[in-house]
Amino acid sequence: xxxxxxxxxxxxxxxxxxxxxxxxxxxxxxxxxxxxxxxxxxxxxxxxxxxxxxxxxxxxxxxxxxxxxxxxxxxxxxxxxxxxxxxxxxxxxxxxxxxxxxxxxxxxxxxxxxxxxxxxxxxxxxxxxxxxxxxxxxxxxxxxxxxxxxxxxxxxxxxxxxxxxxxxxxxxxxxxxxxxxxxxxxxxxxxxxxxxxxxxxxxxxxxxxxxxxxxxxxxxxxxxxxxxxxxxxxxxxxxxxxxxxxx
Amino acid sequence: xxxxxxxxxxxxxxxxxxxxxxxxxxxxxxxxxxxxxxxxxxxxxxxxxxxxxxxxxxxxxxxxxxxxxxxxxxxxxxxxxxxxxxxxxxxxxxxxxxxxxxxxxxxxxxxxxxxxxxxxxxxxxxxxxxxxxxxxxxxxxxxxxxxxxxxxxxxxxxxxxxxxxxxxxxxxxxxxxxxxxxxxxxxxxxxxxxxxxxxxxxxxxxxxxxxxxxxxxxxxxxxxxxxxxxxxxxxxxxxxxxxxxxxxxxxx
Ligand SMILES: Nc1ncnc2c1ncn2[C@@H]1O[C@H](COP(=O)(O)OP(=O)(O)OP(=O)(O)O)[C@@H](O)[C@H]1O
Ligand SMILES: [Mg+2]
Numbered sequence: 001x002x003x004x005x006x007x008x009x010x011x012x013x014x015x016x017x018x019x020x021x022x023x024x025x026x027x028x029x030x031x032x033x034x035x036x037x038x039x040x041x042x043x044x045x046x047x048x049x050x051x052x053x054x055x056x057x058x059x060x061x062x063x064x065x066x067x068x069x070x071x072x073x074x075x076x077x078x079x080x081x082x083x084x085x086x087x088x089x090x091x092x093x094x095x096x097x098x099x100x101x102x103x104x105x106x107x108x109x110x111x112x113x114x115x116x117x118x119x120x121x122x123x124x125x126x127x128x129x130x131x132x133x134x135x136x137x138x139x140x141x142x143x144x145x146x147x148x149x150x151x152x153x154x155x156x157x158x159x160x161x162x163x164x165x166x167x168x169x170x171x172x173x174x175x176x177x178x179x180x181x182x183x184x185x186x187x188x189x190x191x192x193x194x195x196x197x198x199x200x201x202x203x204x205x206x207x208x209x210x211x212x213x214x215x216x217x218x219x220x221x222x223x224x225x226x227x228x229x230x231x232x233x234x235x236x237x238x239x240x241x242x243x244x245x246x247x
Numbered sequence: 248x249x250x251x252x253x254x255x256x257x258x259x260x261x262x263x264x265x266x267x268x269x270x271x272x273x274x275x276x277x278x279x280x281x282x283x284x285x286x287x288x289x290x291x292x293x294x295x296x297x298x299x300x301x302x303x304x305x306x307x308x309x310x311x312x313x314x315x316x317x318x319x320x321x322x323x324x325x326x327x328x329x330x331x332x333x334x335x336x337x338x339x340x341x342x343x344x345x346x347x348x349x350x351x352x353x354x355x356x357x358x359x360x361x362x363x364x365x366x367x368x369x370x371x372x373x374x375x376x377x378x379x380x381x382x383x384x385x386x387x388x389x390x391x392x393x394x395x396x397x398x399x400x401x402x403x404x405x406x407x408x409x410x411x412x413x414x415x416x417x418x419x420x421x422x423x424x425x426x427x428x429x430x431x432x433x434x435x436x437x438x439x440x441x442x443x444x445x446x447x448x449x450x451x452x453x454x455x456x457x458x459x460x461x462x463x464x465x466x467x468x469x470x471x472x473x474x475x476x477x478x479x480x481x482x483x484x485x486x487x488x489x490x491x492x493x494x495x496x497x498x499x
Contacts, residue, residue: 026351107339115335122295123349124324 010206016128017136017202030134031141038100038135038201039142043149045099046092050150053087054079054157062167072168076176079158088150089189090237093196096143097229101204104135105225108208109218117209132205136198143197144190151189188244195240196233203229248273249294249405249437254303256293263289265461266303273437276428276451280442281458282483287441288332290458291407294439295327296320307405325353328403332410332441334390336382342369342393343378349401368396371426373419388415392423399430406431406438412447424450443483445490448472457483473497 021027061078108131111117120127155177162173207225211217249271256264263286271277279287292298294305296312305312307323315323328349336345346365350356356364369375372392382390395411408427412420428451431438442448448455452469457480459465465480472484473494485491 022352110338114338115331115333116337118297119329119331119335119337121297122324122327122329123352124321124327125352126321 006206009210010203013128013132013206013209014202016126017132017205019126019129021129021133022125027130027134030130031138034134034138035142038139039146042096042099042146045095046146046150047153049092049095050083050088050153051157051160053091054083054154054159055161057082057087057154058158058162058167058173059165062162062165072172073176073179075162075168076158076173077179078176079162079173080155080177080181083154083158084151084189085185088147088154089192089196090233092147092150093143093193093200093233094230096146097196097200097204097233098226100139101200101226101229102222104201104204105208105211105222106218108132108205109211109221110215112209112211113214113218128209132202132209135205136201139197139201140194144193147190147193188240191244192237192240195236199232199236200229203232248306248308249439250304250306251290251294252304252306254290254293254305255301256289256298257301263461264293267458267461267463268303269456269463269466271437271439272454274432274435275453276431276438276440278440278442278448278452278455279458280448280452280455280483281464282443285458286461287458288409289461291329291409291439291441295324295329295407325401326404328398328401328406330391330394330398330406330408330411332413334382334394336385336390336394336397338382340381341378342374342380342382342385345382345393346397346400348397353401364400365396368400369393371399371430372396373422388419391415392419395423395426402434404436406436408438408440410441410443412442412444417446420444420446421450427451445484445487448484459483 058075058079061075065072065074065078108117111131117127117131120130158177159170159173162168163170168176204225207221207228211221250269252268253266254264254268255262255266267290279290281287289298293300294312300313310319310323312320312323337348340348343365346368347361350361350364354361365378366375369377372395374389374392374396377385377389382393385393391411391414395408398406398408406427411427412423415423424447427438427440430436440447440451449469449472452472455467455469455472456463457465457477459479465475465477467475472480475481475484485494
């Protein structure tokens, strides 16, 4: 029962979020601010994670392919496929669900419990639109770039690890990451990224927006936002993968 | 003019507001007084639609607010300035941005005009030159005053102040009271002030509603309040030794 209550209230909130803004210039400024805070703010953690992930995958691939029948460029190939298709879009989005999601939920939740949202409403501002729409749009715009950087750094990480551990040569790795490349798979990856960006921001905003109580509840909303967003990311990952890749 | 007619509100099975009717006049500071927890803030929140009324009408110059469509409600709200009991300043914005917010949102003023207006409002609440401070860098009383500056920034037709001078020293408190009264008269605003400070009541109370246990218990002016015979009102007004002294002095 409560599940349906939340789903209904979530879509009603989205309806308000996407109603016509009072003033586009104000929203535009907010979007730029959010791009900065959600995007640039996550750059360092995304970079670090990507380099390490790329490195680990390369070692694992090299370890698995110890048979002489498998060419060594397979290491680069495997690293590329796993990074581009799964690790960068999904795992990085999961990390962002933790970082950005909890951030959004607690920010909006705190605004709720200190009556700042009420203050917006009383001024005649559509608080849902003003607070949430810029975040959703900003994340949907900036996350693909974050993930693209993540993909690049993942491959760099793989390269560094592959060469330094002697798993493969520079030539083989670079040949491997270019081998059998099918560009349409990037559509699949980036569709996931955009969908996840929407989920992270909208669901976290939902939990923040409907916080009631005090500081304790703000913390609770933020935890709940991260858990639910992560689960939704996994579910939608499965659905989108089935849609795109099923033969 | 705002008229509230027979409004009631329950939270769960506790009836907090019971059949309250009152008229708030333009150009006057209308006061709601009463002891802590009697329902003053709740009435204010009912009036602006933050809580929905169970029964009754709230008429803004004839428009019945609870019955309006969301868009029309928004239009009425653009004419409202509200000072929340706890300030409710936007934490992520500086003082200047806070006060400028309604101007950014609803006017087409130029940058310079907005800045002028912001500085004017900040000056009136004695916060001139503090433009770049964040709410976390302000004292409690300063937050109150900043919130008042934001409430009056966009020339509201209706001004609601929930305890504008709690947490202020007596001198600043009088400045704020006078400010509220001045702008009310100057721009013919319908002002509603909640207070339990007797000083303010005697200073600016032109049309007073005393609320007792969620009911409209007594209505009158500051001249009448000292002579009122109503038991609960008398207990409220003369709770302090000081007020009793004032009363005796005024008699003799
Ligand atoms: N959202 C709410 N849910 C349940 N009860 C509430 C709610 N808001 C207020 N109340 C109850 O309504 C009563 C009146 O509260 P209100 O805030 O209106 O008091 P007040 O007159 O403004 O008091 P004060 O002078 O201390 O601010 C209180 O008993 C409070 O417990
Ligand atoms: Mg109150």
